[in-house]
Amino acid sequence: MATGIQRNVTTERPSATPSVVNVCGLTRRFGEREVLKNLDLEIAAGEFVALLGASGCGKSTLLRILADLDRDISGEVEVPLRRSVAFQAPRLMPWKRVWRNVVLGLPDAPDRKRAIAALDEVGISHRADQWPKVLSGGEAQRVSLARALVRQPDLLLLDEPFAALDALTRIKAQELVGELWQRHGCAVLLVTHDVEEALLLSDRVLVMKDGIIAHEERIALDRPRDVADPEFAALRGRLLSWLGVRHGRHEEAA
Ligand SMILES: Nc1ncnc2c1ncn2[C@@H]1O[C@H](COP(=O)(O)OP(=O)(O)OP(=O)(O)O)[C@@H](O)[C@H]1O
Ligand SMILES: [Mg+2]
Numbered sequence: 001m002a003t004g005i006q007r008n009v010t011t012e013r014p015s016a017t018p019s020v021v022n023v024c025g026l027t028r029r030f031g032e033r034e035v036l037k038n039l040d041l042e043i044a045a046g047e048f049v050a051l052l053g054a055s056g057c058g059k060s061t062l063l064r065i066l067a068d069l070d071r072d073i074s075g076e077v078e079v080p081l082r083r084s085v086a087f088q089a090p091r092l093m094p095w096k097r098v099w100r101n102v103v104l105g106l107p108d109a110p111d112r113k114r115a116i117a118a119l120d121e122v123g124i125s126h127r128a129d130q131w132p133k134v135l136s137g138g139e140a141q142r143v144s145l146a147r148a149l150v151r152q153p154d155l156l157l158l159d160e161p162f163a164a165l166d167a168l169t170r171i172k173a174q175e176l177v178g179e180l181w182q183r184h185g186c187a188v189l190l191v192t193h194d195v196e197e198a199l200l201l202s203d204r205v206l207v208m209k210d211g212i213i214a215h216e217e218r219i220a221l222d223r224p225r226d227v228a229d230p231e232f233a234a235l236r237g238r239l240l241s242w243l244g245v246r247h248g249r250h251e252e253a254a
Contacts, residue, residue, distance in 0.1 A: 017044040020155050020187045021066065026075035028061055035061050037211030038075070045154070048181055048188045050198035052243060053208035059191045062208070063159050066189065083155040084148035088163045090140040092132035099128040102147045118150040119143070121183075122176060138169035142176070149180060156181075158190045162197070174200060178223075195239045199232060200225050207242045215242045 021043035028036040035058040043049050053059050064070040065077060067085040092101045099115035112128075119125040122142040132140060141161060148156055158177070162170045178201050181188050192198055198205045199219060207215040217235055219225075225232060240246070 020045045020080045022078040024076040028073050039212045043187050046185045048202045050190045050202040050205045057208050063157050080154035082153045084151045084153040085157040086144045086148045086161050088160040090144035098130050118146040122146045153186050156186050156188045
């Protein structure tokens with residue numbers, strides 16, 4: 001286990017890259033309980049960042065704040081105007097057809113062409129006229145991604161988007177997110193419990209603990225990444241230690 005010093009990690013990034021997320025001294029309380037404690041976070045434009053941490057440590061709380069779904073905070077939070085969020089459950093409206101779900105909430109009149117283009121990107125435009133209830137879990141999650149991407153976000157917030165998927169669908173969904181990120185060039189903050197997923201996709205992996213970003217790892221490995229690479233294994237071991245999991249134990253225990 002690395003040191004238990006309680007401090008926010010200072011993020012190093014190339015000074016030429018502008019940041020799209022700037023969080024400084026963020027605190028969020030629920031009653032007596034301080035879940036986020038003076039948290040600092042910076043995310044560069046186009047950067048893929050994964051956020052790990054024990055259950056209940058405040059990952060979703062942070063994501064909801066960045067998505068502007070929670071304003072009961074103190075501290076400074078700067079996020080881009082164009083941001084999208086996708087959750088573990090796809091949260092599709094059952095009374096609207098798939099394509100209408102994709103463009104739901106956009107300021108203009110529902111644009112079928114635009115919805116189909118987004119659905120096409122995630123390989124599911126053939127389901128455009130279906131009702132959400134007939135979709136599989138993986139298909140519904142793709143629609144949720146299409147809905148996030150149709151907004152052309154500068155920041156994409158993903159809260160355990162693959163957690164409910166079976167292993168094979170999950171691998172495909174991870175690959176899809178990696179491809180979409182490379183194509184769109186938006187910054188991504190992905191909350192996950194899966195250390196391997198974080199290492200396969202991210203430029204940087206953060207560990208939240210005691211209400212702050214307690215540790216970060218920059219992932220300089222070339223893509224696509226190989227889980228058998230000794231460097232990959234070393235990073236995985238280090239992150240598992242930070243999560244309080246002994247090497248060799250199953251990662252979902254984090
Ligand atoms: N609206 C709320 N009212 C009271 N407590 C809340 C509220 N939202 C979150 N909490 C508490 O804040 C803490 C952090 O919750 P959060 O959902 O952010 O955890 P998490 O890290 O996302 O956990 P998980 O990995 O299980 O999803 C938890 O103890 C939770 O009970
Ligand atoms: Mg959560």
